[in-house]
Amino acid sequence: MDKFETVIIGGGPGGLSCALTLAHKGRDVLLIEKEKSFCSKTCGGGVTPRFHKLGLDIEKFIDVKFKNQFVIMVQNQLETFNPEIRVDLINRKKLGDYLKNKAQKYGARIKPNTNVISIKKDYIVTSNGKRIGYKYLVGADGSSSIVRRYAGLGTRDFIILVQYKIQKKFKKLEWCFDARKFDAGYGWIFPHSKFTSIGTGNLKSRMSGKEIRIKLDRWVSELGLNPKKLKPESATVNADYRGYKFGNIFLVGDAAGFTPPLTCEGMYPAIVSGREVAKMIINPKHSQLKIKKLVEKRTKQQKLLDNLNRFSFLRNFIYNSLVKIYRIPFIKKKLIEIIA
Numbered sequence: 001m002d003k004f005e006t007v008i009i010g011g012g013p014g015g016l017s018c019a020l021t022l023a024h025k026g027r028d029v030l031l032i033e034k035e036k037s038f039c040s041k042t043c044g045g046g047v048t049p050r051f052h053k054l055g056l057d058i059e060k061f062i063d064v065k066f067k068n069q070f071v072i073m074v075q076n077q078l079e080t081f082n083p084e085i086r087v088d089l090i091n092r093k094k095l096g097d098y099l100k101n102k103a104q105k106y107g108a109r110i111k112p113n114t115n116v117i118s119i120k121k122d123y124i125v126t127s128n129g130k131r132i133g134y135k136y137l138v139g140a141d142g143s144s145s146i147v148r149r150y151a152g153l154g155t156r157d158f159i160i161l162v163q164y165k166i167q168k169k170f171k172k173l174e175w176c177f178d179a180r181k182f183d184a185g186y187g188w189i190f191p192h193s194k195f196t197s198i199g200t201g202n203l204k205s206r207m208s209g210k211e212i213r214i215k216l217d218r219w220v221s222e223l224g225l226n227p228k229k230l231k232p233e234s235a236t237v238n239a240d241y242r243g244y245k246f247g248n249i250f251l252v253g254d255a256a257g258f259t260p261p262l263t264c265e266g267m268y269p270a271i272v273s274g275r276e277v278a279k280m281i282i283n284p285k286h287s288q289l290k291i292k293k294l295v296e297k298r299t300k301q302q303k304l305l306d307n308l309n310r311f312s313f314l315r316n317f318i319y320n321s322l323v324k325i326y327r328i329p330f331i332k333k334k335l336i337e338i339i340a
């Protein structure tokens with residue numbers, strides 16, 4: 001049986017960042033991905049300015065940068081020039097290739113097209129029956145993580161997101177908050193260079209995937225498009241954080257539930273947690289501060305979402321009031337803290 005110091009399951013932004021960091025320090029690491037390509041999960045590709053501070057060579061995978069964009073709260077339009085909450089768009093496939101090539105350059109072993117079907121105390125089993133031993137196991141296998149299940153964690157609620165990739169080019173990036181249209185979620189229009197992602201989402205406990213799609217279709221029709229001619233892409237996000245270290249088993253990104261539930265900007269926490277877990281494997285005394293910050297951000301968004309859900313009938317009133325008071329420095333600071 002082959003054996004590696006660290007085996008990572010999942011080649012999304014979290015798993016690849018973990019492999020890269022370990023390999024960079026000369027550690028023995030294998031990453032297993034069930035798909036042929038990397039970072040292939042359906043995604044809007046939006047990143048807030050903190051992503052630019054990760055020290056990645058972002059020019060290799062940035063798709064579109066924006067100077068201004070629109071946040072639409074019910075009927076009001078709020079054009080934001082605020083650099084702290086601006087969204088830029090990246091090309092996820094290019095991000096995957098960038099992280100994978102770097103990890104391989106440093107010596108990480110990367111195995112695509114391989115599904116992990118079972119986990120035992122010190123080895124994993126792949127779909128072709130191969131056993132691979134590990135000292136540390138990292139679950140970077142997304143929202144339906146088998147490593148999370150092996151660690152004994154359930155998931156109280158998922159977020160279902162649905163998007164259409166439309167060939168028409170939209171000029172403006174928009175976030176649309178309107179409870180009548182999107183209930184607890186929001187609608188987004190993310191104009192990439194070769195397509196536009198239009199989507200929305202909600203908690204599974206509040207709405208089924210079918211209901212979310214009906215809401216999206218209505219909005220898409222209002223935007224002058226025919227939803228019958230479009231193919232939806234849908235996936236879940238896990239924002240139910242319940243810990244990330246269980247003896248020699250670690251969880252990163254969506255597998256751990258680090259994604260903040262209001263914005264669902266999951267790529268940033270996946271990369272940060274992937275790196276931090278690698279650093280803890282290298283040095284068990286490594287500070288947990290960055291992980292704590294991720295958890296804090298997630299918790300702040302969870303509280304805001306819970307309150308918006310508790311007072312659903314006031315949601316549009318709150319959105320419209322925010323448009324009026326958002327320029328007050330204290331409110332602006334708080335919003336930035338929660339969102340970006």
Ligand SMILES: Cc1cc2nc3c(=O)[nH]c(=O)nc-3n(C[C@H](O)[C@H](O)[C@H](O)COP(=O)(O)OP(=O)(O)OC[C@H]3O[C@@H](n4cnc5c(N)ncnc54)[C@H](O)[C@@H]3O)c2cc1C
Binds near residue numbers: 041141142145146199
């Ligand atoms: C429609 C939609 C829009 C989104 N928009 C945005 C956005 O604009 N910005 C943003 O930051 N986030 C967005 N997200 C969230 C973001 O995509 C995720 O939070 C992020 O990809 C999490 O990264 P990860 O590395 O933890 O997991 P993932 O990217 O999900 O990667 C997990 C990997 O593990 C692999 N895997 C799973 N099980 C196994 C197994 N048994 N064996 C081997 N491999 C396995 C999968 O194939 C996958 O490649 C969106 C999500 C959706 C669904």
